[in-house]
Amino acid sequence: MEVKLDSKYDIVIIGGGPVGIYTSIKLAESGFRVLVVEEDEQIGKPRFCTGLISKEAFDKFYLPQEAIENKFNSACIFSPAGAELCLKSKTLIYVADRTIFDQSLYRRAKEKGVEFLLNCYCSAFKINDNYVTETVAFDGKEASIKSDAVILATGIKYNLHKSIGLIPPASFLDCSQVQASGEFNGEIEIFIGNSIAPHSFAWVVPLKEKKLRIGLSTHKNSALFLKSFLKSLIEKGRIVEEDFDIIRRPIPLGVISKSYGNRMLVVGDAAGQVKPTTGGGIYFGLLCADLAAGTIIEAFKSKDFSEDFLRRYEVRWKKKIEFDLTMGLYFRKFVAYSSDEQIERLIRFCAQEQIQKLIEKYADFNHHGIFIRELIKRPIFWKNLYQMLTSK
CATH class of the missing domain: 3.30.9.10 (D-Amino Acid Oxidase, subunit A, domain 2)
Incomplete structure (x- = not known):
């Protein structure tokens, strides 16, 4: 499908990783004209991801089994x-295999009618009263694209955030x-x-x-x-x-200052929607992509792309994962500043039968905050924590 830069898109998504592509699929399925701008020459490369994803995520988001x-x-x-x-x-x-994973989502998006600009760098975008203008560079030349809304799914690249006053993760x-x-x-x-x-x-x-x-x-x-x-x-x-x-x-580690604005949403690693405990971003990213797509669809129905209207996206994703993000960050900081001897005691503590039963009952690969919350309710945790911190 030929990309026509002189025409207007409903939504432009900047970033062609799995979260950006998944968002494009959800929007295209609702009949919107979507363009994904990706600066790499090929989807899924270069690859950096351990690739650990739960069966629950594969089932919930209909992810490619062949990967x-x-x-x-x-x-x-x-x-x-x-x-x-x-x-x-x-x-x-x-x-x-993240290359197969990403490329399978890419093919699915193309089948849904999503358009792609690969090897294309978005250097800036300007939010106007009635549309967004994205400035892109490809084939050695610069061009402008217009859309009703823009979604940042740029992964760990935060140059565009800084240009519009969004503060990256701390x-x-x-x-x-x-x-x-x-x-x-x-x-x-x-x-x-x-x-x-x-x-x-x-x-x-x-x-x-x-x-x-x-x-x-x-x-x-x-x-x-x-x-x-x-x-x-x-x-x-x-x-x-x-x-x-x-x-x-x-x-x-940590979320950005704000994940919405006039005619704009931010999703995935670009918003800091990453598990602080493991660094995994696929599940939270796809969960928030669903919410982002739903919010944009509502904006089109209401003909309201204001910051006040799009704020509901952040309210929704924080309701889903903010507790996990907060608990995970506290737990990571606790382990990060423990000595090797204290870590040994922590491992022995977790090996106790009572804690093993707690792990079996409450541990959740996708939502680590559930187990941490249940753990800190127990007096045995505070007793062992005190011993761990005070023993020589």
């Missing part, structure tokens, strides 16, 4: 001294990841410890055909710590030594 590389129902957490805590999941957890995780070859036990493995991944954790996710996705997050120098972690796995004979291609990117 699934492996399935899990458990994960093992290893303390700095090697203590092991194994957790069962109430729902299956899939690991997806802090970020520095994440690095590789794909390696080796033998693992078939479970997701999480490694905690300040010598491995200061203030955060490392992960090993088995794929298929003896392939593994290995990465870690820190507040800085993630690539350096990942090289050290890979070296330790090589020395233990767990992975094959090779010339690893380390991919690095930041992950937002």
Whole structure:
């Protein structure tokens, strides 16, 4: 389908990641003319994502099954001294090939009539009384596009936010990841410890055909710590030594100042709608994409694209996930500033039968705040927390 820049679109979505594309599908299904502007030359590349997505998300959002590389129902957490805590999941957890995942959504969007401008950079947009003007550069030239509304789904790129006065997330995780070859036990493995991944954790996710996705997050120098972690796995004979291609990117911790404005909404990583505990953004992003699409549809029906009207989008998504974001951020800060000895005590605490039963009952892969809320209600938590913080 040929993109006609001299015509007006109902909605322009800036960013062709899964959240932006999913939003475009929901709007196109309601009969709107939608254009997605993506600065990369190909959808789904370059790829950086561990790809852990729950079965619930696949079912809820009708996600592409062909992208699934492996399935899990458990994960093992290893303390700095090697203590092991194994957790069962109430729902299956899939690991997806994000290139296949994104490109499948792209094909679905095209079938629905969504138009795409790839290898196209949006340098600015201006909100007028009756329309939005987006300035884009592609094929070595600059052009203007008009739309009734614009949705920012730019991922971790915040230049457009700053140009219109939106404040980006306050802090970020520095994440690095590789794909390696080796033998693992078939479970997701999480490694905690300040010598491995200061203030955060490392992960090993088995794929298929003896392939593994290995990465870690820190507040800085993630690539350096990942090289050290890979070296330790090589020395233990767990992975094959090779010339690893380390991919690095930041992950937002915290939401932006405001996710709406006149004729504008912000969704996904671009809004900071990311789990602070794990850094995963797919589930929250798609959940908020549904809400964004619904709000835009209401705006067209009411012929009201004002900031006051579109504010309902932020009210709705905060009602859905703000508690999880807040609890997750507190929990991450607590673990981040714990010593290795305190982390050991935390792992032993979680291994207690009473806490294991609590985990089995309330742990939710998509909504971590539920378990944290139930945990802090228990006197045993506060007793052990006091001991953990005061013991030498």
